[in-house]
Amino acid sequence: xxAVVFHADRTMGMEVxxxxxxxxxxxxxxxxxxxxxxxxxxxxxLGGICAYKPGVVIGHEFAGLVADVGSKVQAVRRGDxxxxxxxxxxxxxxxxxxxxxxxxxxxxxxxxxxxxxPGGLAEYVKVKEGMVFKLPSEVKLEHxxxxxxxxxxxxxxxxxxxxxGASALVFGAGPIGLLTVQCLVNAGARKIYVVEYSPxxxxxxxxxxxxxxxxxxxxxxxxxxxxxxxxxxYVFECSGDPTAVDxxxxxxxRRGGVVVVGxxxxxxxxxxxxxxxxxxxxRGSTDYNEEFELSIELLARGKITLDPLITAILPIExxxxxxxxxxxxxxxxxxxxx
Numbered sequence: 001x002x003a004v005v006f007h008a009d010r011t012m013g014m015e016v017x018x019x020x021x022x023x024x025x026x027x028x029x030x031x032x033x034x035x036x037x038x039x040x041x042x043x044x045x046l047g048g049i050c051a052y053k054p055g056v057v058i059g060h061e062f063a064g065l066v067a068d069v070g071s072k073v074q075a076v077r078r079g080d081x082x083x084x085x086x087x088x089x090x091x092x093x094x095x096x097x098x099x100x101x102x103x104x105x106x107x108x109x110x111x112x113x114x115x116x117x118p119g120g121l122a123e124y125v126k127v128k129e130g131m132v133f134k135l136p137s138e139v140k141l142e143h144x145x146x147x148x149x150x151x152x153x154x155x156x157x158x159x160x161x162x163x164x165g166a167s168a169l170v171f172g173a174g175p176i177g178l179l180t181v182q183c184l185v186n187a188g189a190r191k192i193y194v195v196e197y198s199p200x201x202x203x204x205x206x207x208x209x210x211x212x213x214x215x216x217x218x219x220x221x222x223x224x225x226x227x228x229x230x231x232x233x234y235v236f237e238c239s240g241d242p243t244a245v246d247x248x249x250x251x252x253x254r255r256g257g258v259v260v261v262g263x264x265x266x267x268x269x270x271x272x273x274x275x276x277x278x279x280x281x282x283r284g285s286t287d288y289n290e291e292f293e294l295s296i297e298l299l300a301r302g303k304i305t306l307d308p309l310i311t312a313i314l315p316i317e318x319x320x321x322x323x324x325x326x327x328x329x330x331x332x333x334x335x336x337x338x
Contacts, residue, residue: 002338003122004319008054010044014317017057020118020126027076027132028068029084033145033313033335034120035061038174038240041326042265053116060086060113062120063135063144064338073129081135083144084120085151085292086113088131103155103287120145121316123338133293136300142313143299143306145335146175150295150304151288152261153179153238157187159285160234160259164188169232169251170210172239173201175309175333176261178208180236182304185209193232195221195239198329204308222250232256242266245282254278261285309333 005015022028037060043052052058063083066076076082089111090097096104113119113127135144153176162168168189170177173196184192185208194205194213202213214221225231233256235248240262248258249270258280274280288295298304311331314322322334 001123002316003057003118004059004316004336006043006052006054006056006058012044012058012319012323014319017122019124022068022070022126024070024072025129026070026126027066027073027082027129028124028126029064029082029120029132030067031059031062031064031120031122031125031338033063033142033337034059034316035145035149035175035333035335036322036326037061037149038176039115039263041323042263044323056114056116057118057120057122057125058114059119059121059336060115061145061148062114062125063141063147064120064125066132067124070129075129076132076134081141081144082132083135083147083296084113084125084127085131085133086115086119086148087111087287088292089113089117089128101289103289108287121319121336121338133296135296138300138302139296142310142335146306146309146333147292147295147299149175150179150183150299150306151292152176152285154183154291154295154298155288156180156236156238156259156261156285157183158291159283160236160257162187162189162234165190166233167191167193168234168236169193169195169248170205170236170238171195171241171244171248172237172262173198173205173213174238177201177236177238178204178309178332179304180238180261181205181209184236186298186303201332204332207308208305221247225251234259236261238262240264242268246270249274249278249280249282252278252280254280256280258282259285310335313337
């Protein structure tokens with residue numbers, strides 16, 4: 001089978017690999033669509049944010065058809081349209097698992113599909129039964145490949161305990177930022193501001209529910225918000241910019257909340273006086289738990305719009321072109337069709 005493999009020298013290449021053989025509790029999926037994530041982009045850079053396992057088939061945002069099932073599998077059958085929760089192969093024994101916070105299990109970092117275990121940028125991929133979720137007929141198969149990033153954004157908004165009528169600012173209008181905007185709309189946000197360098201992405205932010213989309217080059221953010229209105233209730237940092245969290249601390253109101261979703265390639269520096277004197281709460285947000293299934297439900301009910309985010313769908317053989325488009329910020333999300 002064709003597969004895109006991550007090499008030890010941080011390059012990627014197309015290889016021909018054997019079709020995986022499944023165990024009794026596993027599902028073999030014929031992968032059809034796979035998205036490229038920001039962590040995939042960073043993996044190819046020197047000092048990449050996430051240390052991908054050399055030799056791994058990449059791709060953790062994917063959907064496809066069930067090709068085969070193990071003898072003990074009951075949840076799905078051959079031909080089902082499915083997507084995969086890539087971080088659900090957990091130990092079940094640690095404190096986090098026992099508390100129902102499976103996304104915080106330390107084993108996730110040893111078993112994550114597409115980072116440490118073979119992923120969806122291949123014709124076939126095998127996963128445990130508990131990682132497979134059927135797609136309702138209302139959800140297009142290519143949209144199934146975006147359930148994973150949507151779940152990340154949904155978890156961030158729910159993790160913030162965001163109340164109806166609050167205001168919010170989102171740093172970064174990439175896929176996670178734009179999906180966070182839509183989750184905030186669904187959460188009843190009063191006003192949603194977006195900070196983004198790209199004119200293309202700012203335009204998309206308006207279309208998807210932002211009140212205003214600001215260019216940080218042309219706008220002094222602290223002066224803009226301090227002079228026009230009370231400071232913000234919440235800021236969601238989705239860009240990975242190492243300066244954004246410090247800016248967020250200055251932009252939120254006293255006892256406001258900052259939720260950090262984007263992974264910075266550098267250590268963060270924060271104005272401790274502003275943090276302490278305003279009693280700002282900073283909360284990290286990683287992955288998702290029940291939000292994965294909730295995201296499928298939101299898509300089935302038409303509460304989230306995905307087509308504007310998909311700039312292009314390219315054949316798997318053009319994976320280098322797809323990565324290049326994203327690295328040059330010529331696209332928001334590119335799917336590879338397998």
